[in-house]
Amino acid sequence: MVALAPPGEETLIHSRRTLFWLLTPAVALLLLTTTYPLVYALANSFRYWVLSRPGQERWVGFENYTRAFGDSDFLNSLLVSVNYTALAVVFAVSLGLGIALLLQKASRLHTFVKVLLIFPFAVSPALKGFSFRFMLDSHSGVFDAIADVIVRSVGWVLTLGGLVHYPAFQIGGLEAGRLTLLPALKFPVTADTIWLADGFWALFWMAMSEVWGWAPLFALMFLGALGSIDTDIFNAARIDGATSGRIFWHITLPLLRPVILIVTLLKIISSLRMFDQVVTMTGGGPGRATETINHLIYQVGFGRGLDMGYASAMAYILVVALSLFAFLYVRVLFRRA
Template identity: 30%
Template sequence: MRTDAPSVPAGGVASATPDRSGNPPRRRSPALRKAFPYLLLAPAMIYLLAITLYPGLFAIYQSLFVVKFLNWTWTGLGNYSQILQDREFWAALGNTALIGGISLTLQTAIALTLAYFAYRDPLIRGWRIIFLMPMLFMPSAVAFIWKLAFNDGRVISDLLMSVGLVDGNVDWLASVWLARMTLIVADVWQWTPFLFIIFVAALQGQDQEIEEAARLDGASWPEIFWNISLPMMRPVIVVAVTLRGIDITTMFTNVFVMTQGTPGGATETMSYFIYRQGFRMFNFGYASAASVLMLILTIIIAQTVVKRAFHSGKK
């Protein structure tokens, strides 16, 4: 019986099958084979560098000048020297750390609690998609909703009055801590689902045999979660909280829509400070210097947290 399959020599390696013209197929050179994966990735890398590296380098370059529209005056490190003596800069940095720290702590605690129940309870497990809905809204829409609830629509004040907790309408922007609380509530409501879905995925990805062994030893589910699941989730928690913390440092939409930095700059975050310097005072070089300093500080903190967390985990 005749067959067109190529014969295999004694060494076990099939010879190259010639094409219809009778010539053997051309093989790529070793250099081209090594470069081929990089050529496939090149368009995506060029795009990412264009939208990330170039703006960053341009901001660093611009921070060395006093920029007033088309008038660029060289100042070297003058903007950095001035900004380190600016009380408003340090106040904005403190507000970012305070508001972001409280918000991140609440988000982590609530997300872990929801993940604890959603992972075990069949009823809640079937409705997990509901917990993700706040994250699907546009940040500007969320800010307007909470602004309406706290300030313009007096929804929260009416609810508090209906249960007898307050006697009249509450001016949420008149108090420093009440104004900060409005930003924290809005941020927690929208971004807790981000941590929740990561924590649930981490629980589902754990080895079920370890949990079953602990259950056979008589451990309850709270004990299993606290002593086994939570330590195993530590790398995931660190990475998720770090990513969420980096994102919190760029909190702008809620501040811009809800408080505008009031009262007295108590809710002005770093992002809003940079926006105000650049697009209200038109001091673009000063705003770029603040952006560069914030970027450096964020990288240092994030790198330190992740490095210490994973280093301690190896011990």
């Protein structure tokens, strides 16, 4: 057998040059589409630049940034984004973990269900928003029909017990001498409910449209983490008399803590960037109840304001927040690796 000689120095140089020229177009395109817009937007954030007032551009320093933190619209959008993120993170992580624990026990369904779980995440955010908007329609939406059936069924049962006389409006609880807990909790108890007309429910359903896509993905991630845990640990705990609840709280949950932290940071980053569902479901309404930071930036820069300088400043405030969470995400990821 004849041993092959290693390539000579000229061959290595030629290979490196070839690799350089092959990578150059991709790197140039990346710089053109990513780095240049970032630098350009950063420069604009320190300028007064309103498209409807040409010729008045000037350098204003940090004025746009100080303006943002004194702007009630920006502070409102910040609060909306935080509330939306909290709803989406809590429900997506909790449901994802719950689905994973259920699927872990039903091993025969693993392959089939895993294929189904990836589909919701593959659906575009805009399409999710349109789909939920149709399902929340007050006349033909499926959610309104389900709520109506539940309310009427519970009311019928309470009526049989002699507890209420008007079950459509008096269900559970006590308010003004009548059983009206659900209306007190702002839960719609009549048919033809306009779900997106209330600020709380509009934000809630926007978050649920995002949870519908992310919870199955998190379930797959949790399934992988659960599969990597040595089953001898659980068997030993059961032999020692530990209940399922104690095993979950004292063994499963601590072992899943790194994965929970990773998916939480990933969902926070995704939720703070949310824009599509605002456009397709609510348009920021009712009022400004669902106007997130991204939607406000779009409206200021390209909608009602055309104030590119101020929009760039708000965008960079969001970039700083996202960079912080991205740094934490990468740090946790590498520490786990």
